[in-house]
Amino acid sequence: MSVSRSLIIAGFLLSGLALAAVEWAARRPGSRIPTLGDVVALVMRYDLGGLPIGRLAILLFWFWLGWHFLAR
Amino acid sequence: MDTPPEAAVDQTTRPWARAQVMLPVFIPLSLIGGLLPSFSLAANLYVLALGGGMVIAGMSSRLPRRAAPTRLLPGVAWWLLPIAIFVVVEVFTFGMGSTTAYPTLSLLADPVLDGYAARALAYFGWLCAFWALVRR
16 A cells, blocks of 8 residues: 555545544533534525525535445 | 424324334345445445435425424534535545545545445444434
């Protein structure tokens, strides 16, 4: 395995670890960090001209993610 | 944290919408999905059917939704840290052409998702998270 490939994998692992760490910090009692679920929920409440743009965007993004990894 | 109007929908009117009911349903769906190889027509149609159904369910106002915060706590900026690390690595590898030496996440995931167990597990995780989004 090349050095560059190892560094790239380490980078992806680091982002995953950072995500887990922030979520863990958010779930501690009295935390001032919102959980990922709360952040996503707020984005999903975003409406533009009565259209639930935030909700549609999040749902379509997750749809695309599944298609990208599982179907293509 | 205020309760949005949609959260006021009576949860008892849709007992089947609870996670305890839906998650066991996702197990056979995931086991079937794991059998369908990437790039196949069957896999595309399967994901289209499941994902399309989830999007329709998510856009419907008939399902009860969990309460959402009206504003976020000040520490929300911390979420930029994992996002920034991921975006930097992904954009860099994409710019380098997504080669073996500089693989994007998709390229790294492909050989893992070729295995049945990992593929079925990925389907299960995708469906569970999708349902959580539908209920948000």
